[in-house]
Amino acid sequence: MNRCKGLIAFLLLLAVVLTSSSVQAGVESGRTDGPENSEYGKGGYRLLQTHGQYYLEGYFGAATIDIEPENAPKVSQTDLMSGLNAGYMIEDYLAFQIGYGHISGDQSADLFSMGMRQSMNRAPFNYLFGLDAEVYSPDGGSSKFGIAPAIGAELILNESFQVGLRFQHDFIFSDDNISINRFTARLQYNF
Numbered sequence: 001m002n003r004c005k006g007l008i009a010f011l012l013l014l015a016v017v018l019t020s021s022s023v024q025a026g027v028e029s030g031r032t033d034g035p036e037n038s039e040y041g042k043g044g045y046r047l048l049q050t051h052g053q054y055y056l057e058g059y060f061g062a063a064t065i066d067i068e069p070e071n072a073p074k075v076s077q078t079d080l081m082s083g084l085n086a087g088y089m090i091e092d093y094l095a096f097q098i099g100y101g102h103i104s105g106d107q108s109a110d111l112f113s114m115g116m117r118q119s120m121n122r123a124p125f126n127y128l129f130g131l132d133a134e135v136y137s138p139d140g141g142s143s144k145f146g147i148a149p150a151i152g153a154e155l156i157l158n159e160s161f162q163v164g165l166r167f168q169h170d171f172i173f174s175d176d177n178i179s180i181n182r183f184t185a186r187l188q189y190n191f
Helices: 002-026
Strands: 053-068 075-089 094-103 109-122 125-138 144-156 161-173 177-190
Touching (some): 053 094, 075 109
Antiparallel strands (some): 053 177, 075 094, 094 109
16 A cells, blocks of 8 residues: 555656646747847737738729710719739838739729838737839720829738728829729738
8 A cells, every 4th residue: 555655646746747847848938139128039029020921912892983085074983893912011011012903894994003001000900001003904995004002991800810991092194084993891811
């Protein structure tokens, strides 16, 4: 019986030692570099990105196309639009992106874009400002070049997902006065 008590005590002691060493092994001690409260290194701020990051963004919404042909009445129509942007965030506030959008309906057109966006992170919200150069390619006409400034706001759900709203006004350079107002809801996934 004493041998059994001794064996049980030894096994309990061994279990306590192994458990405490495995718990301590899970916590890494480290140091932080940088000025006070910057917390670069172990621990730190969870949303701070110190390296580049790729993202994919899908959007869906409405686009109003206004066309004022020379010597003809103005034509204005609102249609549905959707698209996809792929980008690279150089820093947590600056990104470059390329994209494709399609406006469906009577004035069907494709939009091929490339540009930049700047964001201000005020967790849990993010405010966006952007500028795209794009090619406007309607189904029934020739392709034209345009510039599209953007403004938007988004909600940061977690480190990978963000949802938001964006408004863009496209200035299309052509003989006819063409402008597009886009209001879209978007979902972004960060890799």
